[in-house]
Amino acid sequence: MNKSVFFGALTVAGLAAGASAAGTLDDVKARDKLNCGVTTGLVGFAAPNANGEWEGFDVAVCRAVAAAVLGDSTKIEFVPTTGKTRFTALASGEIDLLARNTTWTFSRDVDLKFTFVGVNYYDGQGFIVPKELGVSSAKELDGATVCIQTGTTTELNLADFFRTNNISYEPVPIETNAEGQQQFLAGACDTYTTDASGLAATRATFDDPSAYVILPEIISKEPLGPLVRHGDDEWGDVVRWTLNALIAAEELGVTSANLAEMASGTNNPEINRLLGTEGNLGEMLGLDADWAAKALAVGGNYGEVFAKNIGENTPIGLARGLNAQWTDGGLMYAPPFR
Amino acid sequence: MSDISFVRKDMLPPKEPPASEVGVLGWLKVNLFSTWLNSLLSVVALAFVSMVIYKLLSWALVPTWHAKSLSECREIFAALGKDGHNSAACWGVIRDRWPQLLFGFYPNGAEEGVSDQRWRPVLDLLLLGVAMAPVLFSEKVPRKLIYFTYVYPFIMPWLLWGGPIWTPICIAAGFVIAYVVYRVLGNIFGSLVGLVAAVATALVWWLFLSGPIASGLASILPIGLEPVASRQFGGMMLSITIGVVAIACSLPLGILLALGRQSDLLIVKSLCVGFIEFIRGVPLITLLFVASTLLNIFMPPGTNFDIIMRVIIMATLFASAYMAEVIRGGLAALPKGQYEGADSLGLDYWQAQRLIIMPQALKISIPGIVSTFIGLFKDTTLVSVIGLLDPLGLTNAIRADAAWNGVVWELYGFIAFMFFVCCFSMSRYSMYLERKLQTGHR
Structure with a gap:
């Protein structure tokens, strides 16, 4: 039986020798398991299936990192975190990486001492209204009742937006997204506001989605990305470049279908460097030469992961929008693999 | 004497009471339609109740058990001529997820290399x-069975968490060693020295010796179960694990605290009062946050102090403070004569408590104790706020599956049903116990 269960209580005072200050990368390799913090459940981003396996857009980042570092995308312990426990879980070392649709903000980066390694989804706060309300712009919502999750940045964004536009609203405080859906459907509020990806997922659950519209205004910037602890740059680099590898692979046309073929060598030197047939990028990271190929073998490139979990063919049906490659007018831009 | 008499000489046989006074009709007349106001209220209430039942049944009785997703449920509703967001129940989510709601992420054979381990929690519960x-039913089962009760605390965690069988055996050996030391040294130097020495030896054994010996034995004779990490616990199984352990530990702790609070020894008394008042002054959710986040920061990095263990300790401490006050109420209700009677028999403190005071005080406190148990069991759902996936936490995770996003009432109804079964049986047991121990003091 797990000894820590029995001895844990007896060793509170720290009788167990503290781990030496080795880097997170070495810790993960020694443990042969990646501890990855995810949400307790958010449609499309992270959710356990009926067999208890975690799936989703954020989960794909965890799996890619595990594959790049340990060569096996199942060597992960998913630690479900709530909005309240996520930062302490990361700061205390309970998790190595937090991929929990967390908005990259100044204070989280600087004051809470975390390093955001990139952005895997550009989100923004929007509004959903019933079509019969006859509203086509958020600026027409003067005097509306708004369902809003308390204690989140969305609450502050909402107040800012209504103040700058000099209109009034009446908040209906709710605790969870499920409650928000129920209240909105029951007509307790005229409009429900949260991140646009969440609104799309919410709308998809409605009996008659066409009776509701998501208003065009996006009133905040919510760059969501994975983050690690401040001060361990080697580990930060591993996660950052794993994410970049997924994004660059889409740009370079490397997919899960042609990965094996491309990994045997191509005419494009950047693809060769990415997949480890040329150069020594993996060695620089402290990983195997084919680290990126392993990461891509899990679920394909960024575009494939997007399409599978939240793309237009899923019930959530999000368009690429800002999350398209820069070549297609989006913001996804991986620095060169050189 | 003539045969004429002016009064009846023989009794008439008693007649059947009028049909309107007995049976169903009589009961209805007395209880529901005694006055025009009562009749009106009865009719209104009847109409209301039947409406609720009709709505509930037409919501619940739909053939959606085999639906694969909420949209498939909606198609079935449409075929039945129901529409609207919650027009009928989508039971497919329960069929799809009930193993998860019961066992959480306990290995179910889906992962390669690990067979289905869910028989272990089931066996544990049996x-x-x-x-x-x-x-609980001391008069109906053989007395010898109590030995199994002593062994069970070592079997339970081993079945749940797995690992080599030597670990629980070595832990149990600590108690045996402590007992032997207590008997040997206690006979020579007196019981206090014996007690201190026993505790010290047991601690040395557990901290320094049992670990290496257990792993040594495990390498010689590797008998054991597949280890299961605490993170894989979830659902009802997690609630029951936390609830049962905390309930079992909080009663003895609560008794000790209640006695300590009544003690004449200043240090013992102030420690107990301080502990009880501190714990009762802090919400459980705060203690859970301390367990999940603060402890992590205070402990040296790399220390692996099991999250479920932390939660169990906090829940136990919380419940024991309330338990102490419930039992103190029982102690206060005993007449002073009982204490004096115990003294006059020449019993020492522990004898008096064991034979005279506690049996009566605990009997008085049964309703309060069981209320605390039920409250504690329901409080286990609070662990979802620190990211443990108990049944309530799992509802959120299940709704995060695109197929079931939007399903609310079915999940909560199912969970409510499971909790009701557990809490209602606890409550019925307490009533049974009260009747059994009834000795006619009222």
Whole structure:
């Protein structure tokens, strides 16, 4: 039986020798398991299936990192975190990486001492209204009742937006997204506001989605990305470049279908460097030469992961929008693999 | 004497009471339609109740058990001529997820290389019933069964968490060693020295010796179960694990605290009062946050102090403070004569408590104790706020599956049903116990 269960209580005072200050990368390799913090459940981003396996857009980042570092995308312990426990879980070392649709903000980066390694989804706060309300712009919502999750940045964004536009609203405080859906459907509020990806997922659950519209205004910037602890740059680099590898692979046309073929060598030197047939990028990271190929073998490139979990063919049906490659007018831009 | 008489000489046989006064009709007349106001209220209430039942049944009785997603449920509703967001129940989510709601992420054979381990919690629960029988229904089961109750605390965690069998055996050996030391040294130097020495030896054994010996034995004879990490616990199984352990530990702790609070020894008394008042002054959710986040920061990095263990300790401490006050109420209700009677028999403190005071005080406190148990069991759902996936936490995770996003009432109804079964049986047991121990003091 797990000894820590029995001895844990007896060793509170720290009788167990503290781990030496080795880097997170070495810790993960020694443990042969990646501890990855995810949400307790958010449609499309992270959710356990009926067999208890975690799936989703954020989960794909965890799996890619595990594959790049340990060569096996199942060597992960998913630690479900709530909005309240996520930062302490990361700061205390309970998790190595937090991929929990967390908005990259100044204070989280600087004051809470975390390093955001990139952005895997550009989100923004929007509004959903019933079509019969006859509203086509958020600026027409003067005097509306708004369902809003308390204690989140969305609450502050909402107040800012209504103040700058000099209109009034009446908040209906709710605790969870499920409650928000129920209240909105029951007509307790005229409009429900949260991140646009969440609104799309919410709308998809409605009996008659066409009776509701998501208003065009996006009133905040919510760059969501994975983050690690401040001060361990080697580990930060591993996660950052794993994410970049997924994004660059889409740009370079490397997919899960042609990965094996491309990994045997191509005419494009950047693809060769990415997949480890040329150069020594993996060695620089402290990983195997084919680290990126392993990461891509899990679920394909960024575009494939997007399409599978939240793309237009899923019930959530999000368009690429800002999350398209820069070549297609989006913001996804991986620095060169050189 | 003539045969004429002016009064009846023989009794008439009693007649059947009028049909309107007995049976269903009489009951209705007395209880529901005694006055025009009552009749009106009865009719209104009847209409209301039947409406609710009709709505509930037409919501619940739909053939959606095999639906694969909420949209498939909606198609079935449309075929039945129901529409609207919650027009009928989508039971497919329960069929799809009930193993998860019961066992969380416990290995179910889906992962390669690990077979289905879910028989272990089930067996554990059955054994729990066997182990509790001598305590709960002492007159109906053989007395020898109590030995199994003593062994059960070592079997339970081993079955749940797995690992080599030597670990629980070595832990149990600590108690045996402590007992032997107590008997040997206690006979020579007196019981206090014996007690201190026993505790010290047991601690040395557990901290320094049992670990290496257990792993040594495990390498010689590797008998054991597949280890299961605490993170894989979830659902009802997590609630029951936390609830049962905390309930079992909080009663003895609560008794000790209640006695300590009544003690004449200043230090013992102030420690107990301080502990009880501190714990009762802090919400459980705060203690859970301390367990999940603050402890992590205080402990040296790399220390792996099991999250479920932390939660169990906090829940136990919380419940024991309330338990102490419930039992103190029982102690206060005993007449002073009982204490004096115990003294006059020449019993020492522990004898008096064991034979005279506690049996009466605990009997008085049964309703309060069981209320605390039920409250504690329901409080286990609070662990979802620190990211443990108990049944309530799992509803969120299940709704995060695109197929079931939007399903609310079915999940909560199912969970409410499971909790009701557990809490209602606890409550019925307490009433049974009260009747059994009724000795006619009222």
